[in-house]
Amino acid sequence: MESERWKDLAAPNLLNSLLVEARRLTRNGADAKDLVQDTIERGLRHYDRFSYGSIGVWLSRVMHNLFIDRCRRRRTEPLPLETETVPAPPPVGPTPHWMRVSDEGLRQAVAALDPLSRDIFEKHELEGKSYAEIAADLGVATATVGTRLFRTRQKIREFLLRSFEQDGVAHE
Amino acid sequence: MNDICGRVHEFADGELIEESAGSFEWHLAACSGCQGELESILAIRALALESLGDARSRSVRGGLGASAAPRLSRAQRARRIFVAATPVLVAASFALVLGLRPRTRPDTTAMVAQAFDALGRRGERPTLERLAHAGADRHRPPPRVMRGGGAGKVPPSEALLRLEEAGDQHGLATLHVATRDLDRAETVLAQLPSTPEVENDRAVLEMKRGRLDAAEVRLRGVLRARPDQPAALWNLALLQEQRGDRAGASRAFAAIAARGEPGWSVEARRRADDLAAP
Numbered sequence: 001m002e003s004e005r006w007k008d009l010a011a012p013n014l015l016n017s018l019l020v021e022a023r024r025l026t027r028n029g030a031d032a033k034d035l036v037q038d039t040i041e042r043g044l045r046h047y048d049r050f051s052y053g054s055i056g057v058w059l060s061r062v063m064h065n066l067f068i069d070r071c072r073r074r075r076t077e078p079l080p081l082e083t084e085t086v087p088a089p090p091p092v093g094p095t096p097h098w099m100r101v102s103d104e105g106l107r108q109a110v111a112a113l114d115p116l117s118r119d120i121f122e123k124h125e126l127e128g129k130s131y132a133e134i135a136a137d138l139g140v141a142t143a144t145v146g147t148r149l150f151r152t153r154q155k156i157r158e159f160l161l162r163s164f165e166q167d168g169v170a171h172e
Numbered sequence: 173m174n175d176i177c178g179r180v181h182e183f184a185d186g187e188l189i190e191e192s193a194g195s196f197e198w199h200l201a202a203c204s205g206c207q208g209e210l211e212s213i214l215a216i217r218a219l220a221l222e223s224l225g226d227a228r229s230r231s232v233r234g235g236l237g238a239s240a241a242p243r244l245s246r247a248q249r250a251r252r253i254f255v256a257a258t259p260v261l262v263a264a265s266f267a268l269v270l271g272l273r274p275r276t277r278p279d280t281t282a283m284v285a286q287a288f289d290a291l292g293r294r295g296e297r298p299t300l301e302r303l304a305h306a307g308a309d310r311h312r313p314p315p316r317v318m319r320g321g322g323a324g325k326v327p328p329s330e331a332l333l334r335l336e337e338a339g340d341q342h343g344l345a346t347l348h349v350a351t352r353d354l355d356r357a358e359t360v361l362a363q364l365p366s367t368p369e370v371e372n373d374r375a376v377l378e379m380k381r382g383r384l385d386a387a388e389v390r391l392r393g394v395l396r397a398r399p400d401q402p403a404a405l406w407n408l409a410l411l412q413e414q415r416g417d418r419a420g421a422s423r424a425f426a427a428i429a430a431r432g433e434p435g436w437s438v439e440a441r442r443r444a445d446d447l448a449a450p
Contacts, residue, residue: 004258017221019216020363021214021217023186023363023364023365024185024186024365025184025186026185027190027193027365027367028339028340029338029339029340029341030338030339030340031339032339033339051411053221054218054219055220056218056219056221056222057215057218057222059216059217060215060217060218060220061214063214064207064210064211064214067189068200068201068207071197071198071200071201072201072202074197074198074201075198075201075202098212098216098219100217101219101220103223106219106220106223106224107223107224110220110221118422121220122220122224124185124219124225125216125220126219126220126221129189130185130186130365130371131185131366131393132366132367132371132389132390132393132394133366134391135389135393136386136389136393139389141392141395142397143396146181146182146185149181149185150181151218153181153213155213156216157212157216158244
């Protein structure tokens with residue numbers, strides 16, 4: 001009975017989340033469906049590698065890797081419309097073990113944000129609103145929304161990294 | 173780190189215009205730093221949806237008895253979710269694999285253009301506003317009726333079906349706007365990532381609903397991101413006219429006329445002159 005509830009509540013949400021994310025990355029519906037299809041196929045094929053944590057995060061990593069593969073394939077085509085310079089990696093720091101983040105850990109990280117940043121983060125990540133929609137809702141500049149989101153993600157990452165260090169969890 | 177690396181968040185959020193997003197993809201393919209940043213953005217989003225989104229769902233569903241369910245650890249939940257979700261994922265995967273839609277997206281511009289033309293009267297465009305889909309953005313004469321010639325009409329069902337199959341949600345929304353089926357248009361547009369074109373069309377919806385302030389916020393947002401977005405420039409001039417700012421609208425249309433776009437320039441000049449007349 002309970003598994004039926006999860007099937008009803010979780011699976012459609014999971015597919016929908018993947019599709020929304022894929023649409024953001026690919027910017028069109030058909031490519032997004034291709035990406036989700038490939039993600040599911042690869043996820044099912046390699047499910048034995050998923051042992052703990054968030055299935056959503058795990059599938060988002062699968063999708064990310066597939067998307068990067070797609071970008072690499074496209075790079076062989078003459079595409080750039082803007083001047084490209086030699087790429088250099090930005091300082092992103094160590095990647096925490098995302099799979100080990102608890103619900104409570106993330107809630108604490110979000111609770112530690114200032115109210116405006118939290119509001120922007122939730123409207124964007126949970127409600128799927130655009131920068132312009134959030135700006136209109138909150139009466140702030142569109143650029144402010146982008147800047148706040150950038151800083152909020154940094155703060156969340158730093159908060160989680162600190163909690164990992166306190167818990168003695170190794171980083172990748 | 174170079175300048176383009178700073179755009180990874182906008183890219184992940186679907187906020188870059190198509191040209192910039194295409195260039196960023198090209199960069200992303202070779203930049204390990206941006207790949208790591210993108211991965212962490214997606215992970216945080218997935219975690220937020222699962223942790224905080226669940227909390228929101230629980231609070232909404234509290235009255236249905238969901239709160240009585242035992243609290244499970246993330247690992248327990250993950251296993252249960254996957255076990256329960258697997259048949260659904262397999263079914264979804266098969267549905268996709270079995271070819272319910274083509275793998276490569278056909279060019280739907282002509283399809284939208286043909287359906288859009290069919291919704292106008294006597295070769296007129298069905299809406300006074302300018303919609304940004306490539307199939308609708310070619311100049312046609314303005315409608316002679318206030319609500320636009322497409323109001324009350326129904327888009328060709330074959331066109332809707334083919335656009336749906338092709339995954340061109342923006343094209344679908346364009347036809348719904350043209351027929352003044354605003355609720356449907358809003359539902360479809362809400363599912364799309366924000367681009368200047370989509371945001372312009374959301375502004376047109378606001379205009380058609382008489383919510384001029386909201387429309388202006390959206391249009392100005394588009395023009396901050398892309399100052400020369402032609403549809404947004406057009407609609408902002410129309411909006412000024414609807415507000416009664418004849419002088420401002422006249423100047424805005426005169427500026428559009430100077431851009432020399434086929435058809436649009438001539439109509440803009442005429443509107444600018446009409447609005448400037450005492």
